[in-house]
Amino acid sequence: MTLQIEIVTDTRRLAAVRQEWQELWERSAATIFQSHEWISGWAVGVRDRKEIRLQIALARDGQRLVAAMACAVHRRTGIRILTFAAQSFSDYCDAMVDPAYDDTAVFPLLWGGLRQFGGFDLINFQQVRPDAKCRGFLDQLVRDRNGLRCADRAERCMRIDNRWPDGEAFFRSLNKKGRNNHTRGKRILGELGGEVRFRVLDPSEPGGPAIDQILRLKHTWLLANDPNSTLLGDDKLVLRAIMDKAWQSGRARIFLLECGEKIVAASFNFVYAGRMEAYFTAYDAAFERASPGTILIVEYARWSFDRGLAHVDFLRGEEAFKFRMANAETLLTSFSGARTLLGQMAISGHRWLSRYRQRHDARVPRQDSQLEAAD
Numbered sequence: 001m002t003l004q005i006e007i008v009t010d011t012r013r014l015a016a017v018r019q020e021w022q023e024l025w026e027r028s029a030a031t032i033f034q035s036h037e038w039i040s041g042w043a044v045g046v047r048d049r050k051e052i053r054l055q056i057a058l059a060r061d062g063q064r065l066v067a068a069m070a071c072a073v074h075r076r077t078g079i080r081i082l083t084f085a086a087q088s089f090s091d092y093c094d095a096m097v098d099p100a101y102d103d104t105a106v107f108p109l110l111w112g113g114l115r116q117f118g119g120f121d122l123i124n125f126q127q128v129r130p131d132a133k134c135r136g137f138l139d140q141l142v143r144d145r146n147g148l149r150c151a152d153r154a155e156r157c158m159r160i161d162n163r164w165p166d167g168e169a170f171f172r173s174l175n176k177k178g179r180n181n182h183t184r185g186k187r188i189l190g191e192l193g194g195e196v197r198f199r200v201l202d203p204s205e206p207g208g209p210a211i212d213q214i215l216r217l218k219h220t221w222l223l224a225n226d227p228n229s230t231l232l233g234d235d236k237l238v239l240r241a242i243m244d245k246a247w248q249s250g251r252a253r254i255f256l257l258e259c260g261e262k263i264v265a266a267s268f269n270f271v272y273a274g275r276m277e278a279y280f281t282a283y284d285a286a287f288e289r290a291s292p293g294t295i296l297i298v299e300y301a302r303w304s305f306d307r308g309l310a311h312v313d314f315l316r317g318e319e320a321f322k323f324r325m326a327n328a329e330t331l332l333t334s335f336s337g338a339r340t341l342l343g344q345m346a347i348s349g350h351r352w353l354s355r356y357r358q359r360h361d362a363r364v365p366r367q368d369s370q371l372e373a374a375d
Contacts, residue, residue: 002061003059003060003061003066003067003106003109004059004060004061005057005058005059005109005110005112005113006057006058006059006060006113007055007056007057007058007113007114007117008054008055008056008057008058009053009054009055009056010054011040011043011044011047011054014036014039014040014043014054014056015040017036017058017065018036018040020064020065021036021065021068022035022036023065024065024066024067024068024096024098025096027098027099027100028096028097028098028099028133029099029273030094030096030133031092031094031277032246032249032251032270032272032277033086033090033091033092033093033094034068034070034094034095034096035249035251037245037246037248037249038086038090038242038245038246039056039070039085039086040245041086041241041242041243041244041245041246042085042086042089042238042241042242043085043086044241044245045237045238045239045240045241045242046238049234051074051075051076052072052073052074052075053072053073053119054071054072054085055071055072055073055082055114055117055119055120056068056069056070056071056085057069057071057110057111057113057114057117059106059109059110059113061101064098065098066097066098066100066101066106067095067096067097067098067101067106067107067109067110068095068096069095069096069107069110069111069114069134070084070085070086070095071083071084071085071114072084072085072086072087073119073120079121079122079342079343079346080119080120080121080122081120081121081122081123081124082114082120082122082123082124082339083124083125083126084125084126084127086242087124087125087126087127088230088235089235089238089239089242090127091127091157091277091279091315091316092127092129092132092157092315092332093125093126093127093128093132094128094129094132094133094134094135095107095110095132095133095134096133097133103133103136103137104136104137107134107137108137111137111141115339118339120339120340120343121338121339121340121342121343121346122336122337122338122339122343122346122347123147123148123335123336123337123338123339123343124334124335124336125138125334125335125336126155126332126334126335127155127316127332127334128332128333128334128335129330129332130330130331130333135333138335141335141337142335147337147338147339148335148336148337149335149336149337150333150334150335151333151334151335151336154331154332154333155316155331155332155333155334156318156329156330156331156332157313157314157315157316157329157330157331157332158314158318158322158323158325158326158328158329159311159312159313159314159326159327159328159329159330160301160311160312160314160325160326160327160328161310161311161327161328162304162305162308162309162310162311162312163327164305166305166306167301167302167303167304167305167306168302168306169305170301170302170305171298171302174298178298178324181291181294182294182295182298185290185291185292185294185295186290186295188287188289188290189257189259189264189287189290189292189295190259192259192287192289192290193259193260193262193264193287194259194260194261195259195260196257196258196259197256197257197258197259198255198256198257198258198296198299198303199255199256199258200253200254200255200256200300200303201253201254201255201256202253203247203248203249203250203251203252203253207244207247207252207254208244210254210256210263210266211240211243211244211247211254211268213263213266214254214266214267214268214280214282215236215239215240215282217263217266217282217283217284218231218280218282219231219232219236220285221282221283221285224285239280243268243280246268246270251270251271251272252268252269252270252271253269253270253271254266254267254268254269255267255269255296255299255300255303256296257283257292257295257296257299259287259292262284263284264283264284264287264290264292265281265282265283265284265287265292265293265295265296266281266282266283266296267279267280267281267282267296267297267300268280268281269300271304271309274308274309274310275309275310275311275312275313276300276304276309276311276312276313277313277315278297278300278312278313278314278315279315281293281296281297283296293321294321297321297325300312301325311328313330314326316332
């Protein structure tokens with residue numbers, strides 16, 4: 001197969017290929033996280049960060065774009081690390097290949113183009129689904145001992161597969177405690193703030209004010225519960241750029257739970273290709289006693305199944321509510337490796353440090369054992 005490989009390294013060139021990228025995205029049935037809006041939103045958000053550089057491999061057959069593998073290089077403590085573009089903001093990372101072309105022939109060309117372009121020492125690909133387009137190729141690199149290793153632990157994404165004729169049937173399938181908690185929570189909200197209302201914003205409406213409120217709610221929660229979160233720093237601006245682009249794409253919905261005139265919980269979700277993906281949720285801690293986040297989840301699940309969507313995907317994270325409500329899961333795999341001697345040295349150093357810490361922890365007596373000895 002004769003394909004021309006191009007490596008895109010700047011946002012202007014990325015913007016120039018928008019139309020053909022989106023046409024490839026449609027043909028390849030990729031997730032929202034491979035769409036041009038998602039990748040370009042992230043790229044605009046990080047364009048002033050000198051430690052991050054785009055490195056996107058495109059493959060063309062003549063004038064036709066037939067594959068894309070969106071990557072980026074991050075420099076950390078002098079080490080250059082190749083990741084998927086927008087990896088830390090994406091839940092499912094992958095490449096795109098036109099279904100008319102053979103994956104097994106295209107991926108070696110994309111990967112060869114990235115390696116030949118160089119500029120990285122380590123490889124760190126995360127959030128790869130079992131059915132990802134690139135999964136077979138990455139697995140083959142691992143089997144061939146070709147510079148990649150597969151992580152031992154798989155990350156879990158929980159979801160609710162639709163097994164009901166409508167949203168009401170889904171709600172009735174919840175156990176008695178779940179239904180009672182839902183009713184009780186709405187009653188508490190009413191007592192705290194007035195009339196309770198579930199509302200959906202679609203892309204025909206301005207999304208900016210609601211996105212601002214979601215981010216404010218999350219900011220307040222993080223200050224109290226996770227003060228080291230990167231979303232309290234520059235990543236908040238990157239996330240906003242991504243969410244703005246996703247809203248403009250027409251594939252996002254904002255689900256609101258309101259009490260009186262106040263938003264007590266909100267979720268920024270994606271609805272496309274007959275499914276829902278719940279991406280970013282926040283709630284007002286002042287109403288925590290009513291569990292407004294859980295109420296909102298039940299409401300947008302009912303909304304989804306009333307419209308015949310195949311599933312509600314909670315994406316990454318192993319919060320307790322997901323295990324209570326989910327009936328299916330997807331396991332995500334990570335791949336890592338070295339390209340240069342510096343990368344190999346970094347991996348060796350990391351492994352040595354990990355073994356040292358394990359030996360050190362094994363030698364340190366547990367606190368309860370020390371107390372027993374003192375007794």
